Amino acid sequence: MNARHLASDETLAGFAAGQLDEGMSLVVAAHLEINAAAAKALRDIEAVGGGVLAQGEAVPMLTSAEDALARLDREPDDAPGPVRASEVGLPRVLQPYDLGRWHPIGRGVAMRRVHVPGAQARVFMLRAAPGTWLPEHRHTGNEWTTILAGAYEHEYGRFARGDFDEANENHEHHPHVDAVEGCTCIVALTGEVKFRGWLGRLLQPLVRL
Amino acid sequence: MDADALIQAIASSADRRAFAQLFEHFAPRVKGLLMRGGTPPDLAEELAQETLMTVWRKAALFDPAKAGASTWIATIARNLRIDHARREKRSRLSQVYEILEEEEGPEQPDAVLAGSERDSRVRVALKGLSKEQYRVVELAFLEGFSHQDVAERLSIPLGTVKSRLRLAMAHLRRHLEDLR
Incomplete structure (x- = not known):
């Protein structure tokens, strides 16, 4: 098996602190859900938060434990929220x-919108048939991808289920989808994607979401 | 003070004295942590109280194998801060964090450092950091600033931020690996 692609410490730290855009956070969360090594790396970073809390400076509270208990006593028993x-x-x-429906956006490729209110990034799922070449493209922002099933390969390595592909504006890539398994992934995108070639120009308006 | 045991006492017998002890220890620290991150004092007070109230409500979900008490409490404070900051925007992000925390996780339990052990190792490791490294860690890991933003806030070159963080992280990971 190839070396796994984990989210960078910078990205995990941003996630741990709750500072990332909600769309970008969601793709990181999918990575953390299915990749045990990433989840462990996050727990290390969260433990640093715990350590800083434990030895950080205390600021006296104006309210007391009794105030908090009194508020808790007045609370109705928790009704479980809608599942x-x-x-x-x-x-x-x-x-x-909420997720949109799958719709085809080119030969062997389908896309499905993930509606994230309040996010700056656009989030969608992509499903590509075995052996597909996705059009070569570059970005003006970030493109973060978590592979949910199957795999693809491009200039920066092979990305399989659980991997995180963290591309920024300096990346130009041309992914080739696994010839047997195909690939399903979730993507969060900021800025614009610029495709190359005639196929890419056809796709351009479709990917604007 | 054995914070793990206090949380478990709340879970098993709604122990109000255990809660008072936890509150006195942690609420002022949560408040301080939030204020260092730029939260105004009134809001920090409210969120610190809410954090400890959440500890009471969720005590049964505390799993000392996963995270030590301070780490668990720090993540609760984090979730409340996110909730507050995004309340107006119909954000569902705090649900995402909660779903992740409910996950059992595919990790083998015996391969994991007990949460409280991890916490005390991190505390020792943090003491070994220089003041400059500590500040960079605090800004990048707790407040979640990008490396570029940390560089700007501290008026130091980006390369310096990256190398301080790399060294600090390597130092922390060394302490955490020891027991594995």
């Missing part, structure tokens, strides 16, 4: 969000 039915095979972290 949303989830689709089989989808990451659980997608449960809070």
Whole structure:
């Protein structure tokens, strides 16, 4: 097996602190849900948060434990919130969000919108048939991808289920989808994607979402 | 103070004295942590109280094998801060964090450092960092600033931020690997 592609410490730290855009966060969360090594790396970073809390400076509280207990006593017993039915095979972290329908966007490639209100990034799932070449493209922003099933390969290596592909504006790539398994992934995108070639120019308006 | 045991006492017998002890220890620290991150004092007070109230409500979900008490409490404070910051925007992000925390995780339990052990190792490791490294860690890991933003806030070159973080992270990971 190839070396796994984990989200960078910078990205995990941003996620741990809750500072990433909600769309970007969702793709990182899908990665954390299905990749144990990434989940462990996050726990290390969260433990640093715990350490800083434990030895950080305390600021005296104006309210007391009794105040908090009194507020708790007045609370009605927690009614369990509505549970949303989830689709089989989808990451659980997608449960809070509405998903569009799959629709074809070119030969062997289908896309499905993930509606993330308040996100700056556009989020979608992509499903590509075995052996497909996705059009060569570059970005003006970030393109973060978590592979949910199958694999693809490009200039920066092979990316399989659980891997995280963290591309920024300096990356130009031309992914080739696994010839046997195909590939399903979830993508968050900021800025524009610029395709090359005639196929890419056909796709351009479709990917604008 | 054995914070793990206090949380478990709340879970098993709604122990109000255990809660008071936890509150006195952690609420002022959560408040301090939030204020260092730029949260105004009134809001930090409210979120610190909410954090400890959440500890009471969710005590049964505390799993000391996964995270030590301070780490668990720090993540609760983080979730509340996210919730507050995004309340107006119909954000569902705090649900995403909660779903991840409910996940059992595919990791083998015996391969994991117990949460409290991990916490105390991190505390020792943090003491070994220089003041400059500590500040960079705090900004990047707790407040979630990008490396570029950390560089700007501290008026140091980006390369310096990256190398300080790399060294600090290697140092922390060394301490965490020891027991594995």
